[in-house]
Amino acid sequence: EAGVVxxxxxxxxxxxQPVAFWCNPISGHNTLYWYLQNLGQGPExxxxxxxxxxxxxxxxxxxRFSAERLKGVDSTLKIQPAExxxxxxxxxxxxxxxxxEQYFGPGTxxxxx
Amino acid sequence: KQEVTQIPAALSVPEGENLVLNCSFTDSAIYxxxxxxxxxxxxxxxxxxIQSSQREQTSGRLNASLDKSSGRSTLYIAASQPGDSxxxxxxxxxxxxxxxxxxxGTRLHxxx
Numbered sequence: 001e002a003g004v005v006x007x008x009x010x011x012x013x014x015x016x017q018p019v020a021f022w023c024n025p026i027s028g029h030n031t032l033y034w035y036l037q038n039l040g041q042g043p044e045x046x047x048x049x050x051x052x053x054x055x056x057x058x059x060x061x062x063x064r065f066s067a068e069r070l071k072g073v074d075s076t077l078k079i080q081p082a083e084x085x086x087x088x089x090x091x092x093x094x095x096x097x098x099x100x101e102q103y104f105g106p107g108t109x110x111x112x113x
Numbered sequence: 114k115q116e117v118t119q120i121p122a123a124l125s126v127p128e129g130e131n132l133v134l135n136c137s138f139t140d141s142a143i144y145x146x147x148x149x150x151x152x153x154x155x156x157x158x159x160x161x162x163i164q165s166s167q168r169e170q171t172s173g174r175l176n177a178s179l180d181k182s183s184g185r186s187t188l189y190i191a192a193s194q195p196g197d198s199x200x201x202x203x204x205x206x207x208x209x210x211x212x213x214x215x216x217x218g219t220r221l222h223x224x225x
Contacts, residue, residue, distance in 0.1 A: 004156075033213075042117075042202050042215030043157070056212065091156055100145055100206055102213070104156040 002026065004105035006092050012111045018080035021108045025073070025094030032069060033102065034077050035091040043091055049075065050097065082112045115140045115207045119216035127224045128195060134188040134219050136203035141181045144206040148177050148188050150199040151218070157202065160188070165208075193223045 005024040013019050025032050030051050035043035046065065048056040051072035060067065064083070069075040079086055089109050093102040116139045126132050136146070145164045149157040161170045161177040163186065169178040176189040190197055202218040 006156075040217065042204075042217050044215070045213060093157075101147060101159060101162045102157075102204070103159060104149075106156040109154075 004094055006105035010109050015112050016081040019082050020078045021090050023075045023092030029094035030097040031095045032075050033093040037089045084112050087112045115214045117205050117214045117216040119219050123220040125222040130193050131191050134201050136186040138184045138205045142209045144208045146186050147204045149202045152199050195223045195225050198223045
């Protein structure tokens with residue numbers, strides 16, 4: 001089966017600009033996660049979806065970050081406006097409900113200048 | 114609040130040796146624990162998932178154990194190879210608050 005797909009793989013933007021990341025999970029996976037990973041750190045959860053419902057967005061900085069998962073399949077994570085401290089790798093993962101074994105995409109490396 | 118610690122942060126061993134990576138967690142109320150490897154500039158690859166009711170899981174040269182009562186998991190790698198060089202992360206899925214918490218990982222370097 002195809003894995004989790006993310007695009008773009010790399011993005012360089014100037015601060016205060018908007019940016020969006022896209023994720024297509026593994027077919028049949030109800031649960032979708034967005035993580036942020038800083039260098040030398042483990043991933044930190046930003047938001048978790050069960051189908052189209054955001055069930056945990058407690059770590060999402062809602063003043064500048066937003067996410068959506070229309071139709072419960074693909075998802076988009078947006079930052080507006082981006083800050084220098086947002087430079088990191090943004091990872092998307094998916095799993096089947098009840099199994100919780102996560103499968104990760106390759107990530108998007110964001111550099112804010 | 115669940116905390117996950119991985120020690121050591123980095124490890125270098127000669128090729129062919131067996132090795133153990135450690136993961137500890139503070140709250141034993143977990144659904145499962147998952148081990149991943151991450152190569153530089155890549156996403157995470159799932160290695161093993163241990164459910165809370167299980168004691169260990171094996172896949173090829175890898176064996177992961179879980180001791181919930183002591184809040185510890187180990188990943189055993191047999192007959193290490195240079196291709197095993199990567200960062201290994203553990204993630205704990207807590208059932209108290211339904212959150213998944215990652216450790217910072219252990220950077221493993223296998224010396225040819």
